[in-house]
Amino acid sequence: MPSVLACINTLCASSFSIDEVIYTCPRCGALVEYRDEGLSLDPHQSAKLWRARRMSNLPVDQSGVWRFRELLAFANPETDRIVTLREGNTPLLDAPRAAAYAGLDSLTFKHQGFNPTGSFKDNGMTAGSTVGLRLGMKRVACVSTGNTSASMAAYAAAAGMTPIIFLPHGNISYGKLAQALEYGALTLQVEANFDQILALVRVLADELGIYLLNSVNPFRIEGQKTIMVEMMDQLDWRLPDWVVVPGGNLGNISAFGKAFRELKAMGFVERLPRFAVVQAEGSAPFSDYFRDRGEFQPVTSPETLATAIRIGDPVSWPKAIDAVDSSSGVVCKVSEQEIADAKAVVGQCGIGCEPASAATLAGLKQLVASGQVDKSAAVVAVLTGNVLKDPDYIFKYHTGQLKTPAGALLNSTFGNAPVVVPNEPGRIADIINQRT
Numbered sequence: 001m002p003s004v005l006a007c008i009n010t011l012c013a014s015s016f017s018i019d020e021v022i023y024t025c026p027r028c029g030a031l032v033e034y035r036d037e038g039l040s041l042d043p044h045q046s047a048k049l050w051r052a053r054r055m056s057n058l059p060v061d062q063s064g065v066w067r068f069r070e071l072l073a074f075a076n077p078e079t080d081r082i083v084t085l086r087e088g089n090t091p092l093l094d095a096p097r098a099a100a101y102a103g104l105d106s107l108t109f110k111h112q113g114f115n116p117t118g119s120f121k122d123n124g125m126t127a128g129s130t131v132g133l134r135l136g137m138k139r140v141a142c143v144s145t146g147n148t149s150a151s152m153a154a155y156a157a158a159a160g161m162t163p164i165i166f167l168p169h170g171n172i173s174y175g176k177l178a179q180a181l182e183y184g185a186l187t188l189q190v191e192a193n194f195d196q197i198l199a200l201v202r203v204l205a206d207e208l209g210i211y212l213l214n215s216v217n218p219f220r221i222e223g224q225k226t227i228m229v230e231m232m233d234q235l236d237w238r239l240p241d242w243v244v245v246p247g248g249n250l251g252n253i254s255a256f257g258k259a260f261r262e263l264k265a266m267g268f269v270e271r272l273p274r275f276a277v278v279q280a281e282g283s284a285p286f287s288d289y290f291r292d293r294g295e296f297q298p299v300t301s302p303e304t305l306a307t308a309i310r311i312g313d314p315v316s317w318p319k320a321i322d323a324v325d326s327s328s329g330v331v332c333k334v335s336e337q338e339i340a341d342a343k344a345v346v347g348q349c350g351i352g353c354e355p356a357s358a359a360t361l362a363g364l365k366q367l368v369a370s371g372q373v374d375k376s377a378a379v380v381a382v383l384t385g386n387v388l389k390d391p392d393y394i395f396k397y398h399t400g401q402l403k404t405p406a407g408a409l410l411n412s413t414f415g416n417a418p419v420v421v422p423n424e425p426g427r428i429a430d431i432i433n434q435r436t
């Protein structure tokens with residue numbers, strides 16, 4: 001059976017050629033996903049092959065995404081140009097201090113901040129931009145002020161396509177925008193809100209033949225799938241009890257669910273790990289859905305300092321519900337204070353991450369305290385972004401100036417402010433001895 005883009009709405013069940021430029025189902029409007037139903041791999045042989053490719057100097061083997069290309073058969077390295085910056089290959093890091101903070105015996109971080117542009121968006125963008133190129137696109141676009149822009153700009157530039165970024169006017173996050181400017185993206189600030197711009201971009205993309213690389217792009221999900229496959233390779237295929245991830249647009253949790261669904265169907269694993277998705281209190285529609293199990297209700301004005309998860313109306317929620325339910329997973333939400341303190345603890349491990357990523361540790365602390373996660377469980381928490389994505393937040397936290405979006409001052413619980421000292425060796429020696 002050829003691979004297709006399939007509508008996830010079971011009542012519609014339409015499928016489309018992977019050569020069609022669609023992001024949602026043209027018949028019913030539901031999300032689509034890439035499916036390769038004829039795929040069958042020998043788990044033992046494949047695991048060996050994927051491991052052996054780590055020794056190769058071929059770009060597609062050095063990529064921590066395309067190393068698993070049997071799972072990404074929509075592109076063929078023999079005939080398609082693969083756009084890679086050697087994404088993936090992110091480490092598993094043991095973090096005893098963070099484990100103790102959460103009340104766990106041990107804790108492992110999978111740090112996606114080690115990616116070329118500093119976030120897991122690169123795992124998806126290598127796939128999305130490869131498809132864009134294969135479809136003959138000259139221009140790609142997204143609406144985002146954050147890591148998606150940074151990543152898309154880099155991959156488009158590497159592929160020789162022109163990146164176009166749409167921003168809501170006056171809503172700019174400079175750290176990440178700087179990367180997009182550096183990689184040469186045409187950056188358009190529109191005087192409209194996020195949803196209005198998204199509608200506008202969809203029309204423009206159709207008219208001008210621009211390929212959209214927003215969260216809804218199904219091939220980005222495929223690239224992000226490999227985060228879990230790489231993790232399993234690194235764990236010698238020993239399944240963790242829990243995988244913890246922050247939730248914004250919910251693309252990542254959807255990708256993780258799909259990865260394990262496919263691995264299980266082919267016999268690589270016998271079951272799924274349990275997923276825990278963590279949201280910020282001010283932007284927690286997914287967490288609220290799991291509390292009430294009613295209709296999915298978007299949040300109208302999402303707020304959190306963890307800007308990568310400041311999403312009120314996450315596009316991938318139907319796929320994400322499936323991923324959580326099929327893994328007997330849980331969803332929780334954490335406060336700005338909990339995120340800020342957890343982030344400082346990740347820093348104290350010598351690891352560091354951006355605010356959204358720290359929601360994982362904050363959530364774990366809650367889930368261990370409530371007994372939902374056992375203290376002896378084998379846990380992998382995914383750190384989604386690099387510590388340098390948001391230096392302003394760090395400086396404010398450590399100097400006692402960090403405020404919530406509503407203006408409340410946060411405690412600088414693990415604050416580490418610079419110390420101003422006089423030019424006197426004796427006094428400086430005293431201070432060093434007192435403080436270290």
Ligand SMILES: *Cc1c(COP(=O)(O)O)cnc(C)c1O
Nearest residue numbers: 147248249250251252308384385
């Ligand atoms: C995009 C992003 C998220 C949110 O991931 P979703 O797939 O949208 O749920 C979390 N953390 C970081 C650093 C991100 O860039």
Ligand SMILES: [Zn+2]
Nearest residue numbers: 007012025028
């Ligand atoms: Zn449909």
